Amino acid sequence: MANVPWAEVCEIFQAALALSRVELHKNPEKEPYKSKYSARALLEEVKALLGPAPEDEDERPEAEDGPGAGDHALGLPAEVVEPEGPVAQRAVRLAVIEFHLGVNHIDTEELSAGEEHLVKCLRLLRRYRLSHDCISLCIQAQNNLGILWSEREEIETAQAYLESSEALYNQYMKEVGSPPLDPTECFLPEEEKLTEQERSKRFEKVYTHNLYYLAQVYQHLEMFEKAAHYCHSTLKRQLEHNAYHPIEWAINAATLSQFYINKLCFMEARHCLSAANVIFGQTGKISATEDRQHRRA
Template sequence: SKMGSDVGGNTPEAAAVATEPATADDILVRRYPATVVEVDRLYAIEDPDDEPFKSKYAASALLEELEAQLTPLLTKIITTTTAAMEATKLGDDGGEKGANASASADDRDASREALLDVRALLTYRRGAIAVDTEEWARGEALLMTALEGLCRPTASSHWSSAECRAALLDTNNLLGVLWTNRSEPDRALPFLRDAQAVYNAHDSSGGGGG
């Protein structure tokens, strides 16, 4: 496999991405930050000419692994939320029970949105790596998926909004460059304009973080 899974597998950061079932807090607080640290380390490695993308493939494999851990957790949260909404429609007795149910729903909503942010960020990073490793079609598909996640109607304005904003800017830029390199400037222009709009919106707000 060209993913080069032997690279960087023994570091503390890589070890933090464990195989036990994930929780939302575990992914947000431990696994995702640790994965980003290790991916950035791998991305900076200059590989030998005979395997020029070995470390980048390893970085992509780590991102894909975490996304695989995140997906069933998201499904569980969405299923639980749907079931709770159905129960509410059937009626509850209000009072303390109703307040507790509302608080639980808010927690689930926050976890869901934060995990959707992480999934979009993981997909963006995989797409950026694919572009860098000259897998143009794969990169485009991943970046378009990331764009959908980053621009979803419920996209959060909290947690890692600065990180999401930077990813949105870079995703649009990369897609613009991909289409420019294909000599299709008309298809590149909307992405480049969107990237400029993201930059301008951030710049006009004084560059403050979210």
């Protein structure tokens, strides 16, 4: 890394995150992506300061990273490998930058470039994907690729990425279980690292997003039983974690009730409609805890 104090590198990264969160309507009308482009420039600056990616990871053929590679779409490691040492640490930090660059390009409607960065993120994490430091970032990258391919109407490719995320979550919880590092913590000093409770909250939110996207994919594939199951799981988890937008939650619950009505499951349908009515009543009384709940994590 260039002779720049690590604290300064972290400040640049945090500034990029802040710019990324600026709502589009706050930008000039003729430059709706101005803040996104400014954030991208800062992310590229951090990437340059970190230096080139480790050769053994960066030079892997892209074909190895596509859906169908390995055991579960993108492959699962046989064992947990923690990123130890400066080379591994740099790979993880670069993966965080590649992820944010990918989301940035997608947000500015540059999908091919976004895909390239997200795939590169996964490539850098391949060896460590099941580790405490990398599992959340890996799942988020795959979730975003799932959304991207779904928007391209390549539903089976989206399904592969999203099912891989689900498999990773389940394997991690079975073999490790402790709340993993949030990707942003790679650029935080030790004293500012998140609590175990906050880490768990963020990780469970990532998994809830995964279930929501899977519900949509199964709906597209006309796998209606599965879609209903994942929709129900999503709604339940959103309530448990107090992470939902009342109007959106109520609409989804009411939509789910129609599935149960068609299956002649009237008690379940009634329960969904009653819950939708209760949650809808919260509109205007509480702040939206997830203003963009079903967008990219």
